[in-house]
Amino acid sequence: MSKDPNQKEAIIKAAYADINKFGQNGEYDKAVKAVNRILGVAPDDQTALHCKVVCLIQLSKFEEAYKFIEKNKLSSSLVLEKAYSEYRLNKPEQALKTIDNAGINPLPDSLKELRTQVLYRLERYEECFDAYKEIIKNTNDEYENERRTNLSAVAANLAIDKNKEIPELPEETYEQYYNAACIASNRQKYAEAEKKLRASEKLCRETLEEDGVTEEEMREELEPIRVQLGYCLQMQGKLKEAAIIYAECLRNKPKDPVLVAVASNNSIVINKDQNVFDSKKKIRSAMSDACESKLTSRQKKAIALNNCLLAFLTNSSDQVQQLCQKLVQSYPDLEFQTLLIQCSQLTKDKRQKEALELLNKYAKVHKENAFASKFAVVQLLLSQGSRKEAIDVLLSLGEQMYKPGIISALVTLYLGTDNKPAASELLKSAVEWYKMNNVSSGDLSDMWRQAAEFHLRGGASETAASSLEELLKLNANDMKVLAQLVIAYAQFNPKRALELSKRLPKLETLTTASEIDALESANWVMSTKAVKKSANAKIEPSPSTPVVEKKKNRNRKRKGKLPKNYNAEVAPDPERWLPKYERTGFRKKRDRRAKDIIKGSQGMASGAAEQYDMSNRANLGKNSPATPVYQEPTPGPRQQHRKGGHKKKKGGRF
Structure with a gap:
């Protein structure tokens, strides 16, 4: 049963009034209900259909808006709304296709700006x-x-x-x-x-x-x-x-999920192999689905690569291999980086042979990265101590081996294997190669200098001279190089040495007479402070400078300290500085092994019994020897005040 046309128009009119009011107030959910009232009585009303799509977009219901456009076949009339919905649904390729296939020429400003944003997302x-x-x-x-x-x-x-x-x-x-x-x-x-x-x-x-x-x-x-x-x-x-x-x-x-991803990823880089648990949490947030659609391909690539490196640092061998395979599938341009991670993990697992096979296989297929992969092979060989094999790999680089860094590495390896002649020949060939090819790859001064010094030490003066000539071309005013060149030529070409020596500065220009006099008068045995003092003492003041007489420092002699109870009338013991056992009054223990052992009754010898018999006073005549009486030596000043000796303290020790 159809409604009254007047009633239908009244409903539509009232609904449009509500849509206008709700749209101005930003109440788009109420506006959608008002649009539905219109579509209930007039389902083909194009204006109402357009209003509903706009309201859904304003409510961020992009999926619903896109389906509504497709259902009602509004793609040709609502190109802007459809392309914008696709753009917000992270379908930029589809959005660009919608704009370009619309057949609108020229594009209105709104579609131009949307197309530009789509190009930025792509x-x-x-x-x-x-x-x-x-x-x-x-x-x-x-x-x-x-x-x-x-x-x-x-x-x-x-x-x-x-x-x-x-x-x-x-x-x-x-x-x-x-x-x-x-x-x-x-x-x-x-x-x-x-x-x-x-x-x-x-x-x-x-x-x-x-x-x-x-x-x-x-x-x-x-x-x-x-x-x-x-x-x-x-x-x-x-x-x-x-x-x-x-x-x-x-x-x-x-x-913003992009901020979370970037901050998390950069924190992982700072952590490295520290705070691994924290890094694992952050890598999960950086690789969440919410971040996937808003990150650029460069950012996604960096995060994925860091995920592989984090697995490598946590010694997750199986996980490293799986993640590396996924990384190569997603980003083929990272194949070499993932190969290095895989080989590093194999080396950790003590599977160096497999790592070497992978690197050699890659170098044969990918000529553009062969140079870098051979360096990785050299690193693996050196980690195993295989220096000779590493030298062979570097020598197989062809003309690239003459780069200064590789020459330096080869010389170091040759010297490490005690092969000085090979190092000398390598430097000679490098000098000849650079002369023949007239190559100037950056600053070669360090290489020429090292080659010259090496050959001068080894006695190869001609080769050293050629290196110094090249070095002098780079800096003609370097007098040190010129002096070395004169020394080198003096050994095999005196005429050339004489010519070059004329370019050296004269001695008078290098030093002055006062400097020579100071060097000759300097006392090399004296300390630096003493030399400065003597130099300052020789400087004569100018006539205008007032002369200030310095007071002489008089060193007062201090009186020596005397011990307590010192008696000036008693002469000090002459043996006071000798050890106790060396003094004359020291009683030595009897040596039981002595020859003159007193024997007899009471420990006396029979011959000496009468002599030492104190009961027989008649024997004590003039001819009898006097009884030896021990006299206590005069105590020294340190011993005079120690009359009481050491006293034992209560509850303590001596």
Whole structure:
């Protein structure tokens, strides 16, 4: 049963009025209900269908909006809404296809801007940069600053290619300062980027404080700047400051999953093989599904590679092999890096033969990375102590072996194997090769200098002279090299040595007469302080300088300290400084092995009994020897006050 046409029109009119009111108030959920009232009475109303799609997009119901467009066959009429829904559903290729196949020429400004954003998501930065330049040139409205900010963001990604020229862009807002800092950091100018980021942070605070935003909203705006600042500090080696910034960002739990992924990944790099449990937690958050759609391919690649390295550091052998295989499948350009990780893990597992086979096999197939893979082979051989095999691999590099670094490594290996003649021949061939090919690869002064000194020590004066000649070409004013060259030529070509010696500076230009006199008068045995004192003493003051007489220091002789109870009338013991056992009054123990042992009654000999018999006083005549009486020697001054000797203290020791 059909409704009254007047009633139908009244319902539609009232519903549109509600849609307008709810749309102005931002109440899109109520607006959807009003649209449904219209579609209930007029399901083919194109305006109502369009309003419902817009309301669903405003409510971020992109999947529902896309299905509604497809169901009602609105693709041709609602190109912008369909492409935007696809863009927000992380289908940028499909969105670009929708715009390009719409057949609209020329594209309206809204579709142009959407197409430019899609190109940015697809990482087609050159096309995106040109598109933004054209839009900025042909439009003039209130969104000009936003477009210039987006243009600088595109330029920051283009700056990764060092050969790409980036035009100067304005730096007026804090977003533009931020993008300018990203350009500098991608050019590896980290100090300059740090200054711009600090300026961006300061300007951001001032701008948001003027707008009166909350502290939480200000923190959300500042967090990307802070994380980028942490990256610049990290690349400058300021790891502690960077780690503090990342930890603070993760503690605040930002809503942007890209910030979480970047801060987590960079923290893992700082941790390395420390805090492995914390690194495992962070790598999971960095590789979550929420981050997958918003990260650039370069960021995803770095996180995936770090995941393999973390597994390697945690000694997860099976996991390393699995992750490396997945990494190669996802990013074929990382094949060599994953190969190095795999070989490192095999070496850890003491499977060096398998690692060498993998590297040699890769070098045969991939000629572009053969040079680097052979260096990895050399590293493995040296870790096993196989120096001769490592030398053979380096010699197989052909003309690339004449690079200064490889020559240095080969000379070191030859000397390590006590093969000095081979090292000398290698240096000779290197000198001849550089002369024949006229190659100038960077600064070769160190190589020529080392070769010359090596040959001079070995007595190969002609080869040393050729190296010194090359070194002199690089710096004609180096008198040290010229002097060495004269010494070298003097051994086999005196005429050439004489010619070169004329270029040496004369002795008078190098030293003055006063310096020579000072050297001749210097006493080399004296200390440096004494030499300075003597030099200062010889300096005569000028006539205008007043002469100040220095007072002579009179050293007063101190009286010696005397012991207590010192008696000046008693002469000191002449043996006071001798040890006790060397003094005359010292009683020695009887030597039982002595020959004159007294025997007899009471331990007396029979012949001496009468002599020592004190009862027979008649025997004590003039001819009898006197009884030896021991006299106590005069005590010294140190012993005079020790009359009481040592007393035993109560409860103590002597």
